[in-house]
Amino acid sequence: MPTTLTTPALPLLDAHGISAEHDGTTALCDVSLAVVRGEIVALAGANGSGKSTLLGALAGTHRTSAGSVARAAATRVAYVVQRSSAPDGLPLTVLDAVTMGRWAGRPLWRPLGRADREIVRESIAALGLEGLERRPFHALSGGQRQRVLVAQGLAQRADVVLLDEPTAGLDDEAHELIARAIDAEARRGAGVVHATHDPEVMTRADRVVRLDRGRIVR
Numbered sequence: 001m002p003t004t005l006t007t008p009a010l011p012l013l014d015a016h017g018i019s020a021e022h023d024g025t026t027a028l029c030d031v032s033l034a035v036v037r038g039e040i041v042a043l044a045g046a047n048g049s050g051k052s053t054l055l056g057a058l059a060g061t062h063r064t065s066a067g068s069v070a071r072a073a074a075t076r077v078a079y080v081v082q083r084s085s086a087p088d089g090l091p092l093t094v095l096d097a098v099t100m101g102r103w104a105g106r107p108l109w110r111p112l113g114r115a116d117r118e119i120v121r122e123s124i125a126a127l128g129l130e131g132l133e134r135r136p137f138h139a140l141s142g143g144q145r146q147r148v149l150v151a152q153g154l155a156q157r158a159d160v161v162l163l164d165e166p167t168a169g170l171d172d173e174a175h176e177l178i179a180r181a182i183d184a185e186a187r188r189g190a191g192v193v194h195a196t197h198d199p200e201v202m203t204r205a206d207r208v209v210r211l212d213r214g215r216i217v218r
């Protein structure tokens with residue numbers, strides 16, 4: 001029988017020999033990384049080592065200058081950016097922002113249904129945001145905003161979830177909620193890649209991939 005791209009053992013995302021620049025300066029060089037179902041990969045490395053650039057390249061938001069990123073058929077990717085990348089004045093409530101996760105990849109003519117609203121409710125609960133649903137995004141603390149962004153990522157029920165330092169600057173409780181949410185995404189069968197500086201978060205990953213000046217080091 002011919003092998004197809006939907007064979008579960010094949011990577012959902014397969015970056016091969018990718019390089020990327022920022023304003024002509026190399027930020028990633030010859031990086032290969034495969035993301036498979038149910039695996040949690042932690043991206044480690046010093047500030048400026050290329051973690052965010054790699055996540056952007058995997059998400060398809062940062063253009064690569066060499067190599068390729070193959071995506072298995074019908075693979076949906078959720079990308080949770082650092083909260084500093086989310087505009088402060090977003091005219092949205094917490095509920096709106098998390099609900100947006102259900103619009104990702106959905107045709108505009110298909111309205112949200114009961115199952116979508118249930119997923120939104122679960123995502124809000126998973127990040128401990130109950131009671132804040134009607135609060136405008138701009139009226140949240142930094143840690144609350146970070147949790148909203150993660151909840152929006154969870155609400156997508158994506159095949160691959162990419163998160164850029166989701167626990168940075170959070171208190172212990174929020175830290176644990178996010179770590180549990182990441183575990184749950186992997187148990188659901190998603191491939192998870194997250195950038196982190198936190199050694200404890202790294203110990204919970206299946207694999208740690210370390211970057212140094214744009215290259216993977218062993």
Ligand SMILES: Nc1ncnc2c1ncn2[C@@H]1O[C@H](COP(=O)(O)OP(=O)(O)OP(=O)(O)O)[C@@H](O)[C@H]1O
Nearest residue numbers: 022023026027045046047048049050051052053054
């Ligand atoms: N918008 C930008 N313009 C120019 N150079 C950039 C830009 N963003 C990142 N860089 C450069 O690209 C390289 C990789 O940066 P990147 O943000 O990917 O690192 P990082 O490992 O995510 O860092 P951090 O841990 O600080 O978040 C660094 O040398 C950085 O200075």
